[in-house]
Amino acid sequence: MALIVQKYGGSSVADAECVKRVAQRIVATKKAGNDVVVVVSAMGDTTDDLIDKAEQVSPLPPARELDMLLTAGERISMALLAMAIANLGHEARSFTGSQAGVITDGAHGKAKIIDVTPGRIRAALDEGSICIVAGFQGVSQGTKDITTLGRGGSDTTAVALAAALNADVCEIYSDVDGVFTADPRIVPAARKIPRISYEEMLEMAASGAKILHLRCVEYARRYNIPIHVRSSFSQKEGTWVVDSSDIEGHEMEQAIISGVAHDRSEAKITVVGVPDKVGEAATIFRVLSEAEINIDMIVQNVSAASTGRTDISFTLPSSDGQTALSALNKVKERIGFESLRYDDRIGKISLIGAGMRSHPGVTATFFAAIAGAGVNIEMISTSEIRISVVVAQDDIDTAVAAAHRAFDLDADQVEAVVYGGTGR
Template sequence: MALLVQKYGGSSIPSLDRIKAVAERIAAAHHAGHDVVVVMSAMGGTTDQLLTDAQNITAAPPPRELDALLATGEQASNALTSMALSALGVEACSFTGWQAGILTSHAHGSADIIDVRPYRVRSALDRGVIPLVTGFQGLIYGGADVTTLGRGGSDTTAVALAAALKADACEIYTDVSGVYTADPKVVPEARLLACLTHQHMHEMAAGGAKVLALSSVEYAQKHSVTLHVRSSYNHCPGTIVSDEFFDVTYAQQSPTVIAITHNPHSTKITLPGRPEPAPPPLHATTATGRSTLRSSPPRAGHRDVPCDEYTATASLIGSGLCAHPETLATLRRTLTHAAIPFTPMTMTDTRITLMCPPSYLADAVRALHKAFLAHTPQPQLPRHNRQLTLQP
């Protein structure tokens, strides 16, 4: 049987009834003979409420104290899930991130995982106990203060534990059935992707897909961790993210474009004053990027950086995009025909990103999906990998 790390996001546990349902799923995997490690996010809405509480106290809460506060959300859901498992007759034990050996950098609110020493987790598994670990948090390496990993940090906690424990797979449970060819809320006809490479998943996360945190995909890619994105509300097979069997799969089907992603909150930054005659490049970034630019020492010609706060981006994700000029031609023709204003921004073999006004973004995503993916077959798992994790 397999060693599985299962992560449950806040959307999977918005209530006590859902915590009980998640406990039943965990127990089912345990009874099926799997060794299971569980990583829990805070219950839906908890982190936002804690942030609001802190800001109602002070507009600038000390970062150390804010981390100490936010860490309590995952601790509560973790302990409650352990209790729910015990009520089902399954022995379980909850651990905080630091008790589980998650060691991080010093950056409160956005710490990076430096090392994972899961001795107590391994010991619990050896005793037949299900260890539950709080996601999103750890302990400063060489220090004694709690840190948090930023939004999506529970994904990264789960992947890091899977890598350290050499798990067979890391199952990311959410409120959708897997990774789709586009956001189903924007494109109702979007299709579930059975499988993706780490690189394609990385490009999708970087392009705005919210199903997995970018940092978790980067960690999984670096440590060759197989990811399995699934719904905690059904038993749909979900999406496998792995590089183990894709050389053959993609060589056979070679889809030029496999998904359309979007980000409504990007920002266009123009860097003027370059001495060369070529026009300055445009870059998309987040609010973090804007604050970094504005706080950096001024460079010659870059004293004032104009930022357009109302730029959105859409991306084509695929393979060999630079080798197929017709891809960019189809993109231009599609958006021009739909009267959608846009500016091409970046183009690589695996991602083409364009900018457009936010009011046109949904129409752009739908038009591109129809042009590139309406009749394109998607990669399927080879027959011998379709029961990769054996999870019921």
């Protein structure tokens, strides 16, 4: 008998019909002889509706109270799901994050999980019950206030519970079939990836693939919890996110490149004419860090000998753009830079693959593909298993398609690459 943690997102429980369908799926898993813990998000637009309500009474609601408000969303969906399961003749009990033992720090709206003490869940499982747990929420250590985990919170709840319960697998359900080699809306020939390592999935998530949140993958890697990303609308196998050793053992002919991710949500700031002195760059990034802005890529030009000045460019979430600009303008005199340039019409394309470690020439092929598509590269950054470039936002689709094709990821070709050894 396996212990399976399943997580259903808001679109999977959008209305009563969806809730009943998910209930059937859960009951089928239970009937197959498994213990089942389900983590559920708020229904469809519930969270947005609650935020609207908050804005109607206060322009800047206190974070503690916003958390109290928003956690009503999962409370509703989890109770309804438990009822729907009971209606199919199976015992189900719902638990809030607090009841499930999800202990967090006190950072309302973006709390971090400190500990998971799922004693009540374990006891309910032992009594044969299906457990439904509210995603996205916890209770703060010490003050015992209700907290929310912020973006990707429900996925993280699921993986954290799976780790604490020593579950066999954490299944993440959404409305897509798994992780693809590229966004199928851009590359119709994109193919579902059957298995991917935590490291590659982390790079995919950090590069704009929205299917799993970075945080949840990090948690899964730390505790070595296999994640199965799949659709709640089909019975098909999805994508397994597992330890790299589990992949290399199973698939000798692993593809060099796992996929091409893209991200339209970033902007680029260029600090023009920074005096080329020791510590100036450090000051710039300390200021941004104090404003709690996450920087992605950084490029510093060689300084012009004639002026003793240089330009520093970096990318960041465009939602943080205004905050970053005003933080930098406050230290303009102190640093002595000349001006700021802001561009939110950029996009990032990333090539991810553990295979690129051992295959030289990947970078050259990637750049050649993009150049061949007539797209100009503005910035470059690399990790051991990823190459990212910044291009004009309008060029994203063209560049993604070109890279996908250049690495033989298109569906017909890929079958040969991945399954070549077996002859299928």
